Amino acid sequence: xxxxxxxxxxxxxxxxxxxxxSADLQFTVTEEGTDKxxxxxxxxxxxPDYVNIFPENILNATGIIGKNGAGKSTLIDCLKLLGGNxxxxxxxxxxxxxxxxxxxxxxxxxxxxxxxxxxxEWVTVRFSRNHPKKDLNLITRPYWLDLLATPAVQNLPFxxxxxxxxxxxxxxxxxxxxxxxxxxxLSTNARLDRFMKSLVEERISEDRKRRExxxxxxxxxxxxxxxxxxxxxxxxLSYAKERSTHKIPDxxxxxxxxxxxxxxxxxxxxMDSRFRGSVEELKMIHDIALEQIRATEDYVQxxxxxxxxxxxxxxxxxxxxxxxxxxxxxYEYMEDSIHDPGxxxxxxxxxIERFSYSSKRHIMLVHELRDGLFxxxxxxxxxxxxxxxxxxxxxxxxxxxxxxxxxxxxDIIDIEHLQFITYEWGGGLSTGQEAFISxxxxxxxxxxxxGSKPIWLLIDEGDxxxxxxxxxxxxxxxxxxxxxxxxxxxVQIILSxxxxxxxxxxxxxxxIFLKNGAxxxxxxxxxxxKQDTFGANIHDLFKxxxxxxxxxxxxxxxxxxxxxxxxxxxPDENKRSLVEYYRSLVNVIGEPIIKMKLSEMIAKKMGExxxxxxxxxxxIYIRRRIVELKSKNDQNQK
Numbered sequence: 001x002x003x004x005x006x007x008x009x010x011x012x013x014x015x016x017x018x019x020x021x022s023a024d025l026q027f028t029v030t031e032e033g034t035d036k037x038x039x040x041x042x043x044x045x046x047x048p049d050y051v052n053i054f055p056e057n058i059l060n061a062t063g064i065i066g067k068n069g070a071g072k073s074t075l076i077d078c079l080k081l082l083g084g085n086x087x088x089x090x091x092x093x094x095x096x097x098x099x100x101x102x103x104x105x106x107x108x109x110x111x112x113x114x115x116x117x118x119x120x121e122w123v124t125v126r127f128s129r130n131h132p133k134k135d136l137n138l139i140t141r142p143y144w145l146d147l148l149a150t151p152a153v154q155n156l157p158f159x160x161x162x163x164x165x166x167x168x169x170x171x172x173x174x175x176x177x178x179x180x181x182x183x184x185x186l187s188t189n190a191r192l193d194r195f196m197k198s199l200v201e202e203r204i205s206e207d208r209k210r211r212e213x214x215x216x217x218x219x220x221x222x223x224x225x226x227x228x229x230x231x232x233x234x235x236x237l238s239y240a241k242e243r244s245t246h247k248i249p250d251x252x253x254x255x256x257x258x259x260x261x262x263x264x265x266x267x268x269x270x271m272d273s274r275f276r277g278s279v280e281e282l283k284m285i286h287d288i289a290l291e292q293i294r295a296t297e298d299y300v301q302x303x304x305x306x307x308x309x310x311x312x313x314x315x316x317x318x319x320x321x322x323x324x325x326x327x328x329x330x331y332e333y334m335e336d337s338i339h340d341p342g343x344x345x346x347x348x349x350x351x352i353e354r355f356s357y358s359s360k361r362h363i364m365l366v367h368e369l370r371d372g373l374f375x376x377x378x379x380x381x382x383x384x385x386x387x388x389x390x391x392x393x394x395x396x397x398x399x400x401x402x403x404x405x406x407x408x409x410x411d412i413i414d415i416e417h418l419q420f421i422t423y424e425w426g427g428g429l430s431t432g433q434e435a436f437i438s439x440x441x442x443x444x445x446x447x448x449x450x451g452s453k454p455i456w457l458l459i460d461e462g463d464x465x466x467x468x469x470x471x472x473x474x475x476x477x478x479x480x481x482x483x484x485x486x487x488x489x490x491v492q493i494i495l496s497x498x499x500x501x502x503x504x505x506x507x508x509x510x511x512i513f514l515k516n517g518a519x520x521x522x523x524x525x526x527x528x529x530k531q532d533t534f535g536a537n538i539h540d541l542f543k544x545x546x547x548x549x550x551x552x553x554x555x556x557x558x559x560x561x562x563x564x565x566x567x568x569x570x571p572d573e574n575k576r577s578l579v580e581y582y583r584s585l586v587n588v589i590g591e592p593i594i595k596m597k598l599s600e601m602i603a604k605k606m607g608e609x610x611x612x613x614x615x616x617x618x619x620i621y622i623r624r625r626i627v628e629l630k631s632k633n634d635q636n637q638k
């Protein structure tokens with residue numbers, strides 16, 4: 001089911017506007033009557049320049065572009081309500097969808113005046129005379145609301161619930177997503193809202209457990225949300241690694257766990273440490289432990305031993321252990337460990353378990369270590385050869401076996417706010433790369449939920465945080481991932497963007513350009529797209545005012561250039577006071593024509609030879625270009 005057309009009478013800043021989401025069909029709207037009794041005529045004709053450029057299961061893709069405040073997000077919000085909670089839109093609305101299987105275009109319009117079955121047929125739809133129709137049938141039907149019935153919207157010729165409307169944005173903003181129901185809302189706001197709601201419900205029913213954990217609520221909540229997002233990303237990376245038909249650029253394939261001995265350093269060197277008198281004993285235990293870890297052939301045993309050793313140092317800061325009916329100092333257990341090195345880690349683990357639990361969190365910590373983490377590690381797949389010179393780093397392959405271990409470690413860190421073990425993506429991960437993974441991992445989250453039903457995928461600035469190189473790849477990667485994530489579904493993509501790269505990836509028939517009208521309302525500016533956009537040079541797109549009006553340089557740089565021009569043209573300005581400053585400023589201008597012209601203007605103001613100034617600038621430019629070309633040629637010959 002493909003959305004072809006939408007006409008909105010009054011939704012926020014959208015007033016009487018038509019939006020076409022079909023590339024092969026054109027919708028022409030003529031209005032008659034009055035605001036209270038409108039007559040809308042819609043003429044459907046064939047687009048003469050249409051060509052299908054999308055993969056098989058992608059029905060269509062539409063880009064919504066425009067400056068900030070033009071209405072892009074408002075239009076997306078209207079579509080979210082249309083696909084999930086149409087009864088919330090109480091303004092007259094007209095929309096057309098195409099059922100490819102049945103060969104029908106349904107046009108539905110809201111009749112708010114209907115009562116006792118009397119219909120107000122104020123919308124007519126027809127094909128143009130020269131339209132070949134291609135076996136398409138037209139069905140036009142009013143719909144109305146009955147808030148006492150289920151569903152509340154009556155007389156629709158198809159069930160909107162059979163369409164999966166999905167919304168994604170990486171932006172974290174102050175807008176509430178609570179009113180957008182009935183859709184797969186993958187936005188950061190909605191996911192955090194759902195997490196907080198479930199957590200509050202859990203806390204109400206398990207208040208006693210929360211007090212026993214003695215965990216600061218806010219810290220725990222945010223950490224739990226981070227864990228959900230991390231699991232989502234790992235799940236997607238495992239799926240993409242196994243099923244992608246080509247190498248996905250810049251996606252990490254490994255996760256690195258890192259141990260540190262900061263707690264030991266505190267015990268040995270910090271002035272506040274209670275163990276400064278036992279530095280030699282601690283050092284002996286540490287040396288014995290490292291020697292045994294390096295001698296370990298098994299990755300898992302080495303990992304386990306490091307966890308035990310670092311936990312021991314952490315708990316030493318609490319100083320006492322449980323020994324029958326009395327409190328005993330850790331000093332006694334140090335001596336046992338030193339004199340029986342063969343059973344060092346057995347003694348350390350027994351010491352940890354006998355710890356006098358001043359906090360219930362410590363019980364959870366030991367339980368997670370003994371009954372959770374150690375059992376899960378055996379299933380892991382390590383990457384590469386273990387470096388015995390760097391025994392604190394362990395690299396794991398990202399696959400579906402990684403999450404159980406990472407989940408346990410995440411819980412351990414969360415319980416105690418531990419710092420002795422951390423994890424990071426292999427090769428590191430920038431904010432843009434993490435945003436990229438987060439984007440597609442959220443789509444992967446709903447893969448099983450959408451079944452084989454059609455999908456309307458709404459994306460608001462999906463390329464947020466991306467470097468221009470990633471923006472250039474974004475739309476192609478989107479089609480690739482949607483293709484193998486939803487291979488059983490027919491998918492229609494509608495996305496808002498500020499990126500000229502996405503405009504360059506779409507024909508102008510697939511673009512909706514929005515602007516602020518005279519009254520501040522959202523208007524479709526179809527006249528703005530003068531050139532063919534598909535495959536267009538992005539510099540030409542900037543120049544064609546799709547994105548920028550005025551000069552194609554930063555405003556601050558332009559203001560300094562204007563300052564030089566005004567100084568040169570002012571006959572009363574002191575000739576000598578600023579000349580050296582302005583010449584040095586001209587020196588760093590990157591555009592050669594502007595640089596040359598400004599040099600001439602300064603020479604003229606100073607009474608110097610303008611031709612000489614121009615030739616000198618040309619000479620500097622030519623020399624620089626010769627050096628650049630020689631360097632490039634040398635690189636090509638290597």
